[in-house]
Amino acid sequence: MKISKRSQYGLRGLFRLAQAEGHTPMREVAKKEGISEDYLEKIFTRLEKKDFITSKRGPSGGYALAMKPEEINLRLILEVLENNFSLVECVDEGCSRLDDCPVASVWKRLDDEVKEKLELITLKTILENNKD
Amino acid sequence: MKISKRSQYGLRGLFRLAQAEGHTPMREVAKKEGISEDYLEKIFTRLEKKDFITSKRGPSGGYALAMKPEEINLRLILEVLENNFSLVECVDEGCSRLDDCPVASVWKRLDDEVKEKLELITLKTILENNKD
DNA sequence: ATAAAAACCGAGTCATCTACTCGGTATTAT
DNA sequence: ATAATACCGAGTAGATGACTCGGTTTTTAT
Numbered sequence A, B: 001m002k003i004s005k006r007s008q009y010g011l012r013g014l015f016r017l018a019q020a021e022g023h024t025p026m027r028e029v030a031k032k033e034g035i036s037e038d039y040l041e042k043i044f045t046r047l048e049k050k051d052f053i054t055s056k057r058g059p060s061g062g063y064a065l066a067m068k069p070e071e072i073n074l075r076l077i078l079e080v081l082e083n084n085f086s087l088v089e090c091v092d093e094g095c096s097r098l099d100d101c102p103v104a105s106v107w108k109r110l111d112d113e114v115k116e117k118l119e120l121i122t123l124k125t126i127l128e129n130n131k132d
Numbered sequence C: 001a002t003a004a005a006a007a008c009c010g011a012g013t014c015a016t017c018t019a020c021t022c023g024g025t026a027t028t029a030t
Numbered sequence D: 001a002t003a004a005t006a007c008c009g010a011g012t013a014g015a016t017g018a019c020t021c022g023g024t025t026t027t028t029a030t
Helices: A005-019 A026-033 A037-049 A074-081 A104-120 A123-129 B005-019 B026-033 B037-049 B074-081 B104-120 B123-129
Strands: A053-056 A062-065 B053-056 B062-065
Touching (some): A005 A037, A037 A074, A123 B104, B005 B062, B005 B074, B005 B123, B037 B053, B037 B074
Antiparallel strands (some): B053 B062
16 A cells, blocks of 8 residues: 555656756756666656656756646556556456455545545646745 | 555455354355455454454354444554555655655645545445445 | 364465666767 | 767566465364
């Protein structure tokens, strides 16, 4: 029942990109956030493949958001970075005993509620919280 | 970001105990729910140590709820059965960069909201949902 | 009193996942 | 041409989850 460091790092990385203008080198983000460069690179690669960010090679290159901060919410981020998104498998994989399982509906409802909450948190709202 | 099978089995086991009167042998619960006996035993032992259930040895023994169904909510169950309860460590362990971490408050709020939701789901509400 | 039914206990295993690391290649601004 | 950057595949160490196994203790029913 833990959100992985991968997702946590990913969110922090995206936040840094959201704060900056133009492209920011990954190394710079890693340094600011105290995250291993090699690892953050994997994370950014993944986010890039899903078109959350764009990349530019060579000097003065780096990464930049490909979407508006208000369009990137936590649910989307976790869908990319968590390998198994959703609280229990039976929600999306379909268990054989679903019909007579007394608690399946509990998990399903909970899963929905959590995902709703996640959608309310966007990079924009986080930026605004940190505007002081 | 998964709820473990341990917790899922635990909830289903507790549900069966809640339905029955007196003591129910663990084997019977395991059979009904299609859960490994050896494994369910570990789970019940854990729940018993935390006084959610009581045990009785010998023939016509078994396990029974030690609390009222409305007093046992999902948050309490997960606190016993998940080894790491809470969505991110920084919430309870305290990270060294907490002060300048832009997203700590996000996780904290989310964690609180999820836990609130979990408290609303009790064995009683699950029993009522399955009353047809 | 004995046999059977149950809970109790500690240890061990196997697979999967996370959180990395490492060594190298490709691209591009200066 | 050089240096800065992204890109890529493989590998690894540790933790955890989901069990299994072999036994011990307690208690009820006969």
